């Protein structure tokens with residue numbers, strides 16, 4: 001299944017290749033930056049129209065065909081971009097890249113689930129391969145620029161990888177598409193319809209902002225560093241690469257925290273807050289080291305799995321329509337892919353700084369959405385959270401019971417020395433009486449008393465067993 005991941009390495013490159021070559025493509029097509037930015041928006045358009053349709057079709061017709069389709073579309077995109085005779089054709093090719101992305105996603109994600117593997121870790125690996133692509137490409141672009149080599153090599157590399165991957169992919173056998181999805185009630189939220197509607201709106205919009213924040217950043221950071229801060233070519237592209245490394249680190253952190261049962265809403269809240277802080281530093285800092293650190297931190301917090309965490313939360317809200325929700329969430333994400341380049345292209349006519357800094361507004365809106373979500377979900381209980389609480393209480397009870405058994409054992413020893421019987425009805429009666437007095441909830445008294453009868457029965461058995469064992473040891477020593 002390596003080829004499924006390799007596709008995402010290429011996809012990571014595809015996401016930023018136009019933005020990273022904006023100047024060169026502008027020269028090639030004899031168009032200003034803003035027009036190249038419009039072309040980039042084509043990717044979003046492609047995804048926008050393809051996600052829901054391809055998602056439904058991939059469920060029906062099997063996954064492999066759609067991954068083939070994705071690879072072929074990407075091949076046409078990467079190789080065609082260099083020879084696109086007009087800006088319109090370039091736009092069509094960008095749309096094709098968006099379609100390729102949707103086809104890969106709708107084919108790959110369900111496949112991982114159908115493979116029965118831990119899809120959490122598969123998702124992490126997908127993201128890691130994507131980030132690897134996003135990491136390698138800016139370095140390659142900077143290398144080509146510095147050596148004054150043809151920028152087109154950055155398009156030839158992914159074409160080459162795709163061709164190799166196609167060869168690897170042909171013999172791969174796919175699991176049968178499993179159309180029955182189990183509805184997991186675990187973790188489904190018990191909320192009022194009104195609250196749910198608001199949450200759905202917030203989270204769908206979060207699909208937009210969480211994607212927009214990343215797209216805007218990757219599109220403008222290198223240009224901003226060059227144009228506004230006079231950073232060298234290498235330094236400017238490095239900022240994007242270090243952001244990609246940050247995103248990989250972020251994915252690992254989010255993965256680890258979610259496995260430790262940190263709540264999704266808390267995680268989203270903290271990450272979005274930190275993303276805003278690091279973005280502020282990037283937007284207003286001047287020093288390269290500071291920007292590099294802030295860019296890394298922004299990668300960790302804004303591109304390290306927050307979008308996926310938002311989606312997870314969304315799916316928990318309505319566990320019966322996961323497929324549709326994934327489509328809706330990614331459609332909102334695609335809206336961002338499509339609209340951000342257009343809006344920022346327009347802003348860049350004023351200044352590149354304005355284009356980059358507009359990300360602050362999106363970041364604040366994203367944080368607002370997460371805060372509303374957090375507010376709506378506060379005090380709500382899920383099966384998972386209540387069970388977590390019970391497990392914690394049980395841990396405490398076990399510690400106390402262990403102590404009780406130790407004390408009971410001591411009583412047993414004293415009783416044996418004093419030749420008293422183990423059973424002491426009077427004492428048991430006192431204990432049961434005390435429970436009735438001490439329990440603030442009278443309804444619980446019979447249940448508590450029953451539990452204590454069991455505890456004391458087990459105490460007696462434990463005492464008897466210990467006495468027997470002691471005597472046995474004593475007999476053995478005698479012989």
Ligand SMILES: O=C(O)C(=O)C[C@]1(C(=O)O)C=C[C@@H](O)C=C1
Pocket residue numbers: 408411412422423424425427428431455456459460
């Ligand atoms: O207090 C005692 O005599 C005990 O042995 C302890 C204990 C208990 O579990 O609390 C156990 C058995 C007796 O019948 C009464 C009480």
